[in-house]
Amino acid sequence: MVGEQETERNDVREDGRRPPRAVVGSHRIDEEMFGRVFDVKVVRRIWAFVRPYRLKLIISVVAVLVFTATQLAIPLIIRHAIDTGLGKGDQARAALNLSMVAFAIVIAINFVASWVQETVVGKTAENVLFDIRTAMFRHLQRVSLSFMDKTEVGRLMSRLQGDVNAMQEFLETSVLSVGDIVLLFGIVFLMLWLNVELGLLTLAVLPVLLIVRIFWLPRARVAFMAAHESNSVANGALAEAIHGVRAVQSMDRQQVNFALYDEKAQTNLRAHLTAAKYAQVMVPVVDSLTGVAMAVLVVVGGAMVLGQRLDVGVMVAFLFYIQRFFDPIRSLTMQYSVMQRAMASGQRLTEVLDVAVDVTDAPDAIELGTDMDGSVEFRNVTFGYDPKQPILKNLSFRVNPGQTVALIGPTGSGKSSAMALAHRFYDAQQGQVLIGGHDVRDVTQASLGRQIAMVLQEPFLFTGTILENIRFNKTEASRDDVVAAAKAVGAHDFIAALPQGYETMTGERGGSLSLGQRQLISFARALVADAKILVLDEATASIDSYTEMLIQKALKTLLKGRTGIVIAHRLATIRDADQIVVLANGELMEKGDHDALIKAEGLYATLYNMSYASFDDIPQVVKASAGH
Numbered sequence: 350m351v352g353e354q355e356t357e358r359n360d361v362r363e364d365g366r367r368p369p370r371a372v373v374g375s376h377r378i379d380e381e382m383f384g385r386v387f388d389v390k391v392v393r394r395i396w397a398f399v400r401p402y403r404l405k406l407i408i409s410v411v412a413v414l415v416f417t418a419t420q421l422a423i424p425l426i427i428r429h430a431i432d433t434g435l436g437k438g439d440q441a442r443a444a445l446n447l448s449m450v451a452f453a454i455v456i457a458i459n460f461v462a463s464w465v466q467e468t469v470v471g472k473t474a475e476n477v478l479f480d481i482r483t484a485m486f487r488h489l490q491r492v493s494l495s496f497m498d499k500t501e502v503g504r505l506m507s508r509l510q511g512d513v514n515a516m517q518e519f520l521e522t523s524v525l526s527v528g529d530i531v532l533l534f535g536i537v538f539l540m541l542w543l544n545v546e547l548g549l550l551t552l553a554v555l556p557v558l559l560i561v562r563i564f565w566l567p568r569a570r571v572a573f574m575a576a577h578e579s580n581s582v583a584n585g586a587l588a589e590a591i592h593g594v595r596a597v598q599s600m601d602r603q604q605v606n607f608a609l610y611d612e613k614a615q616t617n618l619r620a621h622l623t624a625a626k627y628a629q630v631m632v633p634v635v636d637s638l639t640g641v642a643m644a645v646l647v648v649v650g651g652a653m654v655l656g657q658r659l660d661v662g663v664m665v666a667f668l669f670y671i672q673r674f675f676d677p678i679r680s681l682t683m684q685y686s687v688m689q690r691a692m693a694s695g696q697r698l699t700e701v702l703d704v705a706v707d708v709t710d711a712p713d714a715i716e717l718g719t720d721m722d723g724s725v726e727f728r729n730v731t732f733g734y735d736p737k738q739p740i741l742k743n744l745s746f747r748v749n750p751g752q753t754v755a756l757i758g759p760t761g762s763g764k765s766s767a768m769a770l771a772h773r774f775y776d777a778q779q780g781q782v783l784i785g786g787h788d789v790r791d792v793t794q795a796s797l798g799r800q801i802a803m804v805l806q807e808p809f810l811f812t813g814t815i816l817e818n819i820r821f822n823k824t825e826a827s828r829d830d831v832v833a834a835a836k837a838v839g840a841h842d843f844i845a846a847l848p849q850g851y852e853t854m855t856g857e858r859g860g861s862l863s864l865g866q867r868q869l870i871s872f873a874r875a876l877v878a879d880a881k882i883l884v885l886d887e888a889t890a891s892i893d894s895y896t897e898m899l900i901q902k903a904l905k906t907l908l909k910g911r912t913g914i915v916i917a918h919r920l921a922t923i924r925d926a927d928q929i930v931v932l933a934n935g936e937l938m939e940k941g942d943h944d945a946l947i948k949a950e951g952l953y954a955t956l957y958n959m960s961y962a963s964f965d966d967i968p969q970v971v972k973a974s975a976g977h
Contacts, residue, residue: 391699413527417528417532417535418535419459420532424539424669425539427448429444430662431661433445433662466524470520478520485701515691522687529677529684530677532673533681536677539670543663544659544663551671553645557638562631565631569624573690574693576623576624586609635682639671642674646667646668650667717787722881723800724785725747725748726783728782729745729781730779731777732770733778740761745937751911752913753927753928754913754927755914755923756915756932757956758933761934762935764886765887770782771789771882772797773794784801800882802876802880802883805871810855810871811855815847815852819835820874828851831851834877838869843866883908884914885913885917929942939951
């Protein structure tokens with residue numbers, strides 16, 4: 350429904366009835382930037398994806414704890430080796446040998462635990478992220494178009510990529526943070542157990558770190574989230590610029606667009622530099638405190654050793670513990686920012702997963718079978734993308750089985766919106782839309798989709814071969830069916846002339862083909878679908894008169910036995926329709942065949958005369974071409 354429907358949606362936005370670009374879902378940018386440090390609701394939702402892998406998670410935690418225990422044990426083994434194994438005699442030699450064996454065993458256990466934690470945590474995180482991505486993709490394929498109307502694609506892609514990656518980082522580090530916490534408290538306990546006086550003296554540097562963190566955390570939080578949000582904005586601008594590159598080049602706006610994007614990129618750069626500054630400031634602070642603690646230990650502990658109040662092995666163990674003491678502090682500091690980003694990312698991911706699907710099948714919905722008659726009827730239908738501003742107003746008309754009916758009217762009159770309701774992309778606020786005598790709300794969307802084939806003004810081809818694109822709506826169609834449909838719409842000749850024929854790759858959005866060729870392929874795709882109802886929404890607007898004439902000839906044959914609904918501005922395209930429905934401002938102005946409406950001298954006659962006043966040669970060209 351690109352074209353008229355886009356005009357209607359844009360009008361809604363321009364009138365202020367749509368959320369501004371800064372709004373995503375129901376949350377504003379400032380809510381994205383200043384999310385909670387730990388959000389129980391987000392964790393609970395993410396846990397639903399982790400639960401299937403809880404056994405692997407338990408194995409990971411156990412491996413982390415074993416790894417941490419070995420780290421705590423190594424200084425104790427060294428202490429024992431120094432205090433009991435450096436003397437003379439068999440007893441000292443036996444103690445040293447025992448220490449060496451214990452050291453080898455602990456190192457082996459350390460290696461196995463490290464390998465298990467890295468392998469299991471990595472695989473589990475990848476599986477969880479795969480499940481989240483899959484769930485989001487499935488949901489976005491089913492989500493109502495009303496959500497897509499007000500959501501920027503670039504920001505949505507940022508969620509699918511950046512936010513999911515942030516969750517992966519959190520899942521991988523959260524298990525390791527358990528080990529960091531245990532290591533931190535384990536070191537404190539062991540230092541106090543080895544020597545209370547020296548342990549308390551060493552821990553005296555912690556208040557300095559606490560004061561630094563009190564001033565650092567709030568500023569770091571704002572910086573981290575600002576960097577995350579600016580990255581999302583820059584990605585959105587980048588996606589928009591790439592999607593609209595043809596329009597940009599046609600209007601020679603490259604320099605203007607570069608300036609606009611450069612502003613967002615510079616903002617993103619400044620935000621990331623600020624975040625990096627706060628992320629890095631704790632490293633020298635922690636390193637300095639480590640040096641101070643070790644200096645205190647060397648001076649005080651050395652004096653205690655000389656005074657024979659402390660064993661040398663205990664002092665060496667203290668040196669190892671102090672060296673490791675600030676590592677978990679540094680790691681937990683960085684994991685704080687990781688967790689905060691993850692909470693904000695998790696909130697945005699769950700927003701997408703929680704987007705309500707407005708159009709759903711009723712519990713007792715029926716399947717439309719191939720025996721349905723193909724009729725289309727609107728009964729007093731009122732609809733608007735914003736219910737307060739209706740686009741269609743009390744619209745009623747009927748298309749009988751096998752008829753070809755044309756919907757015409759000025760831009761914004763509601764033609765494409767009516768067809769969107771027929772396919773149940775949206776639900777009407779009032780009235781009924783009936784397909785085959787059934788209210789569209791009483792039938793399954795899947796069966797409705799199988800009975801309605803649509804060709805839009807802007808054809809969309811997917812990356813793949815031409816063969817795959819033509820049978821996109823009916824994957825079981827044979828190659829003969831595809832070729833027959835292509836021949837019927839006049840696409841076979843240009844397809845056969847391509848280097849790989851029907852196996853030619855179309856590229857993204859079919860960029861390797863002309864607009865007219867893409868449109869012919871979309872015609873063939875609609876015909877292969879073999880639906881009872883064929884909707885052409887401005888489908889010939891981008892095709893030259895000769896190609897349009899070929900399609901018109903093909904459609905006369907192909908529409909036999911099918912209901913055809915044609916939306917067009919070119920009156921030559923629809924004057925042979927069985928019935929013409931004229932809309933204006935969402936209301937039915939008149940209906941009837943071409944001759945009857947010309948005699949009525951109403952809106953249709955006015956549009957017809959205006960059109961041919963500027964295109965007098967079209968009837969002659971079509972007749973002359975058809976004669977050959």
